[in-house]
Amino acid sequence: MNGPQLSGDLRRVVVIPTYDEAANVIVVLDAVLRASPDVEVLVVDDSSPDGTADLVRAHRGFGARVHLLVRPGKGGLGAAYRAGFAWALDGGYDEIAQMDADLSHPPDRLPALFAALETADVAIGSRYVTGGGVQHWTLSRRLISRGGNVYVGLVLGTSVRDATAGFRAFRRDALIRIDVLGSASNGYAFQIENTWRATRRGLRVTEVPITFTDRTSGTSKMSGSIAREALLRVLVWRWRELRDRIRGVGEQPDRSPARSSRAA
Ligand SMILES: Nc1nc2c(ncn2[C@@H]2O[C@H](COP(=O)(O)OP(=O)(O)OP(=O)(O)O)[C@@H](O)[C@H]2O)c(=O)[nH]1
Numbered sequence: 001m002n003g004p005q006l007s008g009d010l011r012r013v014v015v016i017p018t019y020d021e022a023a024n025v026i027v028v029l030d031a032v033l034r035a036s037p038d039v040e041v042l043v044v045d046d047s048s049p050d051g052t053a054d055l056v057r058a059h060r061g062f063g064a065r066v067h068l069l070v071r072p073g074k075g076g077l078g079a080a081y082r083a084g085f086a087w088a089l090d091g092g093y094d095e096i097a098q099m100d101a102d103l104s105h106p107p108d109r110l111p112a113l114f115a116a117l118e119t120a121d122v123a124i125g126s127r128y129v130t131g132g133g134v135q136h137w138t139l140s141r142r143l144i145s146r147g148g149n150v151y152v153g154l155v156l157g158t159s160v161r162d163a164t165a166g167f168r169a170f171r172r173d174a175l176i177r178i179d180v181l182g183s184a185s186n187g188y189a190f191q192i193e194n195t196w197r198a199t200r201r202g203l204r205v206t207e208v209p210i211t212f213t214d215r216t217s218g219t220s221k222m223s224g225s226i227a228r229e230a231l232l233r234v235l236v237w238r239w240r241e242l243r244d245r246i247r248g249v250g251e252q253p254d255r256s257p258a259r260s261s262r263a264a
């Protein structure tokens with residue numbers, strides 16, 4: 001099967017945050033490098049006790065297509081992404097993607113995500129558009145994920161179907177307009193906040209179908225406090241937006257359907 005052809009002169013990097021992903025990191029690095037011969041990878045590791053960073057340093061692509069940013073300790077997913085995105089923006093990359101290390105996000109859909117940036121500012125690998133789905137998830141995880149997206153849609157009024165997705169690609173100017181380095185949230189809230197800022201700032205957000213597979217190795221870092229953070233922050237953002245609108249300041253919501261689309 002022929003995948004989308006990508007324009008050759010753009011510099012692309014995939015940011016992968018890791019914490020104790022020794023069981024997965026080499027497999028995901030190899031799969032990404034194979035699926036997208038034109039991309040580089042930045043692993044952002046929070047000094048994982050299981051030696052994830054040493055495995056990255058030992059990878060045959062290290063120093064060429066594989067890069068490593070080590071942070072002093074576990075500081076959360078959002079903080080790791082902010083550090084990785086800052087590195088990528090400083091490095092002058094044109095297109096920047098993000099994905100988990102646990103193979104939940106299919107590396108072979110990266111070319112489709114980058115290809116979608118030809119007509120979009122942000123491309124979201126989406127479980128909840130036609131052609132997308134989840135595999136091997138328990139009923140409770142399915143309900144939490146679906147329920148979370150319904151909640152986000154209702155409270156924030158965004159038409160993005162998978163606002164919590166962690167598999168995305170951005171044009172560099174989109175990351176700057178989203179002010180991703182100025183975001184404060186960490187877990188799923190980090191993904192929601194960027195979705196919210198992108199739509200509110202009138203960026204073109206498109207959803208590309210993917211099949212999400214539950215991790216089979218390593219341990220999940222998902223926790224109740226991560227879910228609570230998302231629930232509360234969404235309410236706070238909406239409240240602040242309504243307050244600012246009453247005062248006549250702040251951004252106007254962009255609900256134009258032309259701004260959010262779904263790619264097959
Ligand atoms: N650098 C860094 N990476 C993290 C941190 N927390 C999670 N990660 C990584 O972020 C990605 C997503 O974390 P997961 O534990 O898979 O969380 P999840 O996908 O929401 O939950 P599951 O579906 O249960 O796997 C993985 O690559 C983790 O290793 C952190 O504090 N620092």
Ligand SMILES: [Mg+2]
Pocket residue numbers: 100102104215220
């Ligand atoms: Mg995961």
